[in-house]
Amino acid sequence: MRKSLLIISRQAPWSGPGAREALDIALAGGAFDLPIGMLFLDDGVFQLTAAQQPKTLQQKDLSANLQALPMFGVESLYASARSLQERGLAENPLTLAAEPLDDAALAALIDRYDQVITL
Template sequence: MPRSLLIISRQSPWSGPSAREALDIALAGGAFDLPLAMLFLDDGVLQLLPAQSAIQLQQKDITANLQALSMFGVEDLFACRTSLAERGMLPDELSMEPLHVLRDQEIAALIDRYDQVITI
């Protein structure tokens, strides 16, 4: 039986390649039916905002990769409520569906559910 994987994405979409790499890992794992989930934490929640202007920052847009997650079977998507609040973001304004917003104590329980955890 495949081991389950939780990918914790902590970087903003424009701070370098980390956000894209986390999505690439999720898409690859999903393509091989690996049981996995993604948690957007800290600046990683900024990836969930719609209408990002990646071209102005000379970065590649990750919106298509985010939208492709469900097509690759990655449907367990989580965001940290505290990270959202610290950045003035509301769950209703995010571009991901379905997205589960978790409190800090729920995040610890989420991490414990997975065999392997990658933080990027």
Template structure:
């Protein structure tokens, strides 16, 4: 069975992209595919705690994020650079995710059979 890494670059409030990425991960996990998610660039903002999407007339994605491990998506990663560029620290993220340097990101991507960037 091939492994899949989903690279999520979508800010949580930038439109439907962020929700669609999570839906893909949840669907793949339901079929027992080995899936991991990497939050990169604005995707790191999805891990910011206490978001208030209703003020932007968006749906809250936190329930989908919390459901990832229940659907077999247990490997979550985030770019240290992406966090720093957005004023976030590894201690401030809402989900347990492995924080990776740029060189560790390259090694991570090489470990997966398929990589999808959204």
């Protein structure tokens, strides 16, 4: 039986390699048809905002990778409602249909997965 995997992405897209590495793991796992979910937590919710300008910081744009997640079978996308609220993003449209979850739902989500990777 295949084990399910939850990837928790906690870094903003411009703060280092963690955001890109989380996406790479999700895309690779999806290519092998693993049951994968992705949770955007803390500054990781900034990955879901539109109109980012990564070239200003000499970073690569992650939006194409994010948009590819559903094509690779990674359709279980979640975001911390508290993280969105604390960063003023709760009312903004997100680039992906990530389901906002409260703290209790986050704990239940993490318990549902066999393995959890946090980046």
